[in-house]
Structures are given as C-alpha cells and as structure tokens.
Amino acid sequence: MNCITDVGGIRVGHRHRLDADASLGSGWASGVTVVLPPPGTVGAVDCRGGAPGTRETDLLDPVNSVRYVDAVLLAGGSAFGLAAADGIMRWLEERQCGVAMSGGVVPIVPGAVIFDLPVGGWDCRPTAEFGYAACEAAGTDVAVGTVGAGVGARAGVLKGGVGTASVTLASGVTVGALVIVNAAGDAVDPNTGLPWMAELITEFELTTPPPEQIAALAQLPSPLSSLNTTIAVVATDAALSPAACRRVAIAAHDGLARTLRPAHTPLDGDTVFALATGAVEVPPAA
Template identity: 55%
Template structure:
C-alpha cells in the first residue's frame, strides 16, 4: 500500500494559522482515497466560486449573498467523485453530537458545504469516502499544521492527465498562509488538475504530463501550442478543490468575492486550468476575529493574499506528494523527476 501522508513543508505556514480553523484528514487504508474537513466550530461567514465546468458540490447555493444562511460550520473536501459527497453526512453527525450548528428549533443543524474530486482510476474504484470517513476526519481535526501530499482528499489525486493517465503524476494536498498587518489568509488545496502545476516564481513546470517515455516533463502549454493533440477525456475526471480562510470580518458578499479572486492563484499555478473536465471549486471562510479598520488590509490586499496563498498551497501539494505504484500503474511525484 502506498504512503498516505508526508510532513508539512516548512516555512510557508498553513490554513490553521487562521484563528478558529481546524483541519482533519481521513486517508483510506484500502486504496489511495480519502477526505479532508476544514472546521469552523464557532461558525464562519462563507462564500464559494466554481470555475470548472464539471463540478461535484453540495450546499453551495446557500452561500449566495442573497440566501438566508449566514455562517457555515465546516467544509468537506473528498475524493470518490459524487459518491464522496456522503462524507459531509459524517461531518454533520460529528458536529451535531457536539451541539455545533444552526438552531432550527427542532434540532441543531450543522451547515457543511462540500466538493469532490475524481480519483477513481487510482486503485479499486468501489472504495469511496463515506459518512464514516467524514466523521473520522472530524475526529482527527486539530489546530496543528495539517499533513500534506498523499493524504485526505489528496490521497488519490493526480495531475497532468491531458495526454493520458499513463503519463500523469501524483497530486495531493498542500497548505500555506500569508499575514499582512495583523490579518492572516490561509489556503488548503487538493490538487487533482488536468493540467500541469507551475511554480509562479520561476514559470517552470513542477509536475504534470510526462513525455512518452515517462522520463521528463512534457510542458502541456507548449505541447498544445505546437499542435500536439490531447487524448479524449471523460468529463469531470479531474478537479482542484480548496478552501481559503481569513480571520478578518467579512460579509457574505465579501467572502464570495474573496473566493472568486482566490482563483487567480490557481490560474498562476495550473495550466490549463478551469477546463471542461475540471470542477475547480474554492470556498472562502471568514472567522471574524479581526476588523478591517485602521492599518488592516482592505479587500484588494486580501484578494492578493488569497491568490498568493492558493498558488503556494497548490505548488506545495505536488512537491509534498509521493509516488504511487498500483499493479502496472505508476504515478511518479515531482521529487522523482527533479
């Protein structure tokens, strides 16, 4: 069985640097799949922005600014395609047992939006995250910096599938944070992209599609522009998911705007991104610990911070990943080709 976790990369922070945020992973020991929960037990104002054309989501409509619910209590990210949405049921059960949720008179209702990625080609596709997996992820949640790489929702993630899955590489989970004038923005990304992952600081491909002999990186952007033809794709078999969190006080309108601008980080770190075969979805959470007044950054700076944290977390997701070999299938990691 392949390794399911790796140590957090030092130096760039984590989403749990945001006050009020906890993260827990569940990695299935039977095959590379799992789920990751981002908890905000005291509630967080939330927004969402879906850019990919093949999303798998739950409870995203309620995050629209004009809709009733003002806060959520967790966000669930999971493998397993649409089946993996069941992991959110486990998070609801775990939170309800602890009295966390919205008082609806007849019970305490936890609000848990969710999104899934497609990791079914890696191992036995009949094994998917379920409610018990989501419950276990919540039970494992803490304020500690979460593990990165082959863990949680990133356990079975792959990147660079545009020229065939046999030329893909291992994706995973990454996290990062940025602090400016007392306000922190953190991101957690589960990278399962169709395209390559790019280091924005060098413009070099870090992980993605490999050459036909598998020994080197192809560079999808240049391959497409010179006329190389991609392989036929099954819609929805990719997707990068993530959560951006801040300790700033935000309205629902501002949280939705932060989620939208955070996609700039995906655009800097993935190429191509937001394709017809990706369901790229970013949530934004605001725990409301720091007012945006005085020297605190405004929305323009917060958006810049969010995009930066997302780009950093995306690159860390593939750099922390480890190779996976299952039968005749081999998916190397960035470290194997560097």
C-alpha cells in the same frame, strides 16, 4: 507554520485509506479532508470548472439566508464521496453545532469532490464514517501530500495531493489556503521543470531539474481526461460580509489560473470555498 491553521480557530482533519497494493481499478486510494472553522464563521464559494461535484453551494450565495458555515468537506470518490458529509453532520450535531431549530440543530456543511475513482477500485470510496473520523482527527497540525482527499489525486502527469500555505498581511490580517490538486492542467512549466510562478516561492529553494528530466517530462502524453478538479478552502481572520467573502473565493481562482495551465476547463470541477472567522476588523474599502 505556513498553513491554513495559522488562521486562528481553523482546524483540519484527514481520513483516508490507501492500500499498499492499490492499482488502477483495484484497492483503496481515496479519502476526505475536513476544515472546521470556529463558530460564527462566514462562508462563500465560487465554482469555475465545467464538471463540478458539490454540496450546499447554493446555500452560500450572499443573497440567501444562511450566513455561517460549520464545516467544509473536501473529498475523493466523485459524487459518492459527498456521503462523507453525513458523518460530519452527525459529529457536529452531537456537539450542538449548527443552525438552531425548534427540535435541535442543522449543521451547515458545504463540500466538493474530486474524481479519483479509477485510481483504485470503483466501489472504494469515502463514506459517512470517513467524515466522522476526519472530524475526530482535526487539529492545527496539517499533514500534506498523499493524505486525506489528496490520496488519489494527480496534477497533470504528476502526483497530486494536499497542499497548504498562509501569509500575514501588513494590516495584521492572516490568510491561509488548503488545496486538493487533481488538475487537468500542468502544475509544472515544461520548459524549466519547476512550478509555474516559481519566482514567487523562492523560500522553498527549488532547483531546476537536469535537462534529461525536463526532456522526459515534455515527452509524457497529454494528461487531459475525466480525472480532474482542483478544490480548495481559503480562510481569513478578517471580518467580512458574505459578499466580500465571495470576492475572496473569486480572487482565489486567479491563483489557480496562474499555477495550473490550463485551469477551469470543461473537464475540471474547480471550486474554491472562502471562510472569514471575523476575529480582525478591517476598514471598509475606499
């Protein structure tokens, strides 16, 4: 399917609201996306942006005690959108998913947000009900584009949104990614009108836009503003330690730097989570 759910056990759910008459400062144009891994999935995170909005990221440091992740939240609504994690926790608690304690369970739900508030009404942002509904909708078929946390996203001067892809390596390990692109930098080379590193995605058979469209793109004003951040989840079925999982998150930022220019600016909150389900044993590095 060429999506993150090609990694066995990974499910994705969206919940958003997009009003037909939404405009700058008015109406709904925001949502959430949740990634649900199978039990026993190791998690890690790496944040490189200068303006992050995150939840439970310190918990994922390899030196800390909690090893496994029950869900990852990606949301619009800036810091207000982190409230959607409450609904995810409720959904998980109802299913007894989380760290077992004497009185019940505590679900582990790290998350990150994009700043999309001015795209619609300032008070139109995700709530706990959005998180719960996204979990209810989770499955292996992943909608992309203007859905979930990507509803209010933009990429430079272009519309942003949700994207996903996967690859199976010669070793048999599968790696998948899901990204919410709301970047300060450009996702497109202004000289060609094609995505940066387009030569690496020839399977999409992209064609160069006509010269007049490329010229029009070059005339658009600089997109740098406070409406920025790219957040992502990279998942693999490899059996990785928390430290090795952290290296996956770190390496994923190289991909952001190659495809969004510039990336990791003081205006971005670029954050990548990594998940390792442990289904495939891999030999230790030499």
